[in-house]
Amino acid sequence: MRFEYITSPEGLLKVKEKLSPEAVLFLDTETTGDRLRLVQLGGQGEIFLLDLFELGERGVLFLKELLSQKGVVGHNLKFDLKYLYRYHIEPYAVFDTMVASQLLAELDRHSLQSVAMHYLGQVLDKSLQLSDWGSRVLTKAQLEYAALDVVVVRDLFPILLEKLNQCPVREEILLKTRTSRVFGLQNPVAIVEMAFVQEVAKLELNGLPVDTQELESVFREYSRKVQRMIMDFISTHRVDPMSPKQLGEFLTRRLGLDLPKTEKGNVSTDDKALSEHAHHPVVRHILEIRASKKILDKLEEIRENLRGNRVYPEFKQIGAVTGRMASSNPNVQNIPKDLRRIFKAEEGNLFVIADFSQIELRIAAEYVGEIRMIRAFQEGRDLHRYTASILLGKREEDITKEERQLAKAVNFGLIYGISAKGLSQYAATYGIDLPVEEAQAIRERFFSYFEGFRDWHNRVKEELKKTGKSSGHTLLGRSYVAHTFPDAVNYPIQGTGADLLKLAVLMLDAELRKEGIPAKVVNLVHDEIVLECPQEVAQEVQTLLERAMKRAGSIILKRVPVEVEVTVKERWEKE
DNA sequence: GAACACAGCG
DNA sequence: ACGCTGTGTTCT
Numbered sequence: 001m002r003f004e005y006i007t008s009p010e011g012l013l014k015v016k017e018k019l020s021p022e023a024v025l026f027l028d029t030e031t032t033g034d035r036l037r038l039v040q041l042g043g044q045g046e047i048f049l050l051d052l053f054e055l056g057e058r059g060v061l062f063l064k065e066l067l068s069q070k071g072v073v074g075h076n077l078k079f080d081l082k083y084l085y086r087y088h089i090e091p092y093a094v095f096d097t098m099v100a101s102q103l104l105a106e107l108d109r110h111s112l113q114s115v116a117m118h119y120l121g122q123v124l125d126k127s128l129q130l131s132d133w134g135s136r137v138l139t140k141a142q143l144e145y146a147a148l149d150v151v152v153v154r155d156l157f158p159i160l161l162e163k164l165n166q167c168p169v170r171e172e173i174l175l176k177t178r179t180s181r182v183f184g185l186q187n188p189v190a191i192v193e194m195a196f197v198q199e200v201a202k203l204e205l206n207g208l209p210v211d212t213q214e215l216e217s218v219f220r221e222y223s224r225k226v227q228r229m230i231m232d233f234i235s236t237h238r239v240d241p242m243s244p245k246q247l248g249e250f251l252t253r254r255l256g257l258d259l260p261k262t263e264k265g266n267v268s269t270d271d272k273a274l275s276e277h278a279h280h281p282v283v284r285h286i287l288e289i290r291a292s293k294k295i296l297d298k299l300e301e302i303r304e305n306l307r308g309n310r311v312y313p314e315f316k317q318i319g320a321v322t323g324r325m326a327s328s329n330p331n332v333q334n335i336p337k338d339l340r341r342i343f344k345a346e347e348g349n350l351f352v353i354a355d356f357s358q359i360e361l362r363i364a365a366e367y368v369g370e371i372r373m374i375r376a377f378q379e380g381r382d383l384h385r386y387t388a389s390i391l392l393g394k395r396e397e398d399i400t401k402e403e404r405q406l407a408k409a410v411n412f413g414l415i416y417g418i419s420a421k422g423l424s425q426y427a428a429t430y431g432i433d434l435p436v437e438e439a440q441a442i443r444e445r446f447f448s449y450f451e452g453f454r455d456w457h458n459r460v461k462e463e464l465k466k467t468g469k470s471s472g473h474t475l476l477g478r479s480y481v482a483h484t485f486p487d488a489v490n491y492p493i494q495g496t497g498a499d500l501l502k503l504a505v506l507m508l509d510a511e512l513r514k515e516g517i518p519a520k521v522v523n524l525v526h527d528e529i530v531l532e533c534p535q536e537v538a539q540e541v542q543t544l545l546e547r548a549m550k551r552a553g554s555i556i557l558k559r560v561p562v563e564v565e566v567t568v569k570e571r572w573e574k575e
Numbered sequence: 576g577a578a579c580a581c582a583g584c585g
Numbered sequence: 586a587c588g589c590t591g592t593g594t595t596c597t
Contacts (some may be wrong), residue, residue, distance in 0.1 A: 301590095
């Protein structure tokens with residue numbers, strides 16, 4: 001392995017000469033935790049280690065210029081990009097070997113160590129990863145370690161690229177982008193996910209603004225409230241209301257309530273079990289404590305993660321097997337609806353908030369080719385009302401609110417392969433009494449009308465019975481393997497939803513750049529996009545966002561139209 | 576430290 | 586039912 005340690009402007013000249021002809025560079029960085037120390041770069045030849053402590057501003061300007069026209073390959077590039085973006089260094093395109101490995105799904109872990117072992121049979125020593133990268137003089141061992149990671153990534157790249165390109169793709173979806181051209185990548189899902197790495201890096205840097213005054217006042221209110229309620233409960237009943245075990249014992253033995261059992265044989269005290277006894281004053285007390293406690297927990301989670309008046313959540317790009325993202329520290333994808341108002345755009349800014357309407361149902365209709373449902377969407381029908389009229393044999397205009405609600409449960413439930421028993425229970429949570437026999441009748445009626453779903457479910461069941469698994473692809477070509485029926489009917493739908501959201505964000509970013517509009521993506525919640533921008537451009541951003549989401553929709557769904565709801569607000573809330 | 580129960584979101 | 590994360594309790 002040949003490498004050269006670069007600390008002077010003369011050294012940069014050499015780097016320029018050697019790397020200029022390369023279209024693709026392999027990159028890694030070493031940081032002190034808050035500052036960028038080393039940027040390791042290589043093409044097909046030797047590796048250059050650029051010491052930014054020594055090179056200073058000249059090093060930054062050099063990298064900015066060089067990388068702005070290169071495809072950059074690295075492992076877990078989100079990490080490196082977050083540092084580079086701080087210096088306004090932005091590669092032309094990126095290819096992440098970690099994301100590649102995740103998409104190929106041959107492994108459970110995707111550290112560079114695991115990936116190198118699996119695809120190269122190479123043992124990688126990471127013991128110097130957390131060594132002191134801040135000291136004035138770096139050791140020979142540190143420099144060798146730094147250069148080696150780049151070599152490993154370079155060796156991995158052609159193997160992973162080849163494997164991704166061998167995955168089957170939907171012919172009609174051909175994405176021609178920077179990513180596909182620079183790296184010769186043809187797999188649409190990989191093209192989207194690689195470009196999306198840059199979006200996740202920016203999302204994490206942007207953070208989400210909080211109305212800290214409001215947060216504090218709501219926090220104080222709930223702290224006092226919860227503390228008082230729990231103290232009250234313990235002193236009157238001598239039982240900790242936060243302990244499901246004590247609570248189950250107490251409610252059955254002392255109050256004589258009849259509660260169902262959990263899987264492990266404990267007394268169930270969850271919301272569903274307790275709501276059967278909501279008339280009981282003690283049960284009501286418990287439910288009130290729980291409701292307030294959960295809000296308090298969420299407020300604490302936000303408070304602990306505040307930096308200034310923003311939180312900076314982490315996002316896992318592929319957080320679920322379906323391709324959905326996941327968020328943590330704080331998790332901003334499960335903020336209770338009525339608490340979202342504590343997120344407030346900075347002074348002079350506004351949020352532009354958009355979500356895809358009934359997206360999973362639209363995807364399911366397209367995915368299985370269910371012609372009647374596709375037609376209903378094309379005609380712009382209210383799908384839940386439409387289904388209700390089919391199931392109950394009534395005219396659409398005669399459908400009551402409750403009946404529409406039931407149909408919503410059926411439509412939603414079918415995606416999960418609901419059983420009659422499940423439907424009956426599900427209806428109960430909507431306050432609808434639906435005996436299992438009636439649920440069975442409704443289920444049969446649904447499947448005899450929407451034959452596409454019946455056939456699809458039958459095919460999946462058959463495949464599971466024969467092979468023990470069901471594998472396939474989302475509409476963008478993301479592959480999945482399921483081993484149970486509910487997973488098998490869920491993964492392609494949820495996964496296509498993930499495809500769609502990611503593609504929409506990429507298309508939006510392209511538009512915003514072209515127009516030079518300063519809008520930031522500050523949150524992504526499965527079917528929802530939240531932007532923050534100066535109030536002067538909010539109207540324009542609203543238009544661009546809606547257009548981008550619909551265009552993404554029309555690329556992935558060819559027959560079912562995609563509809564989007566967009567609002568402009570000071571706070572994160574619905575109208 | 577792992578497993579479970581619970582509850583929030585989509 | 587499907588997919589997540591966070592908190593707290595209880596078990597090993």
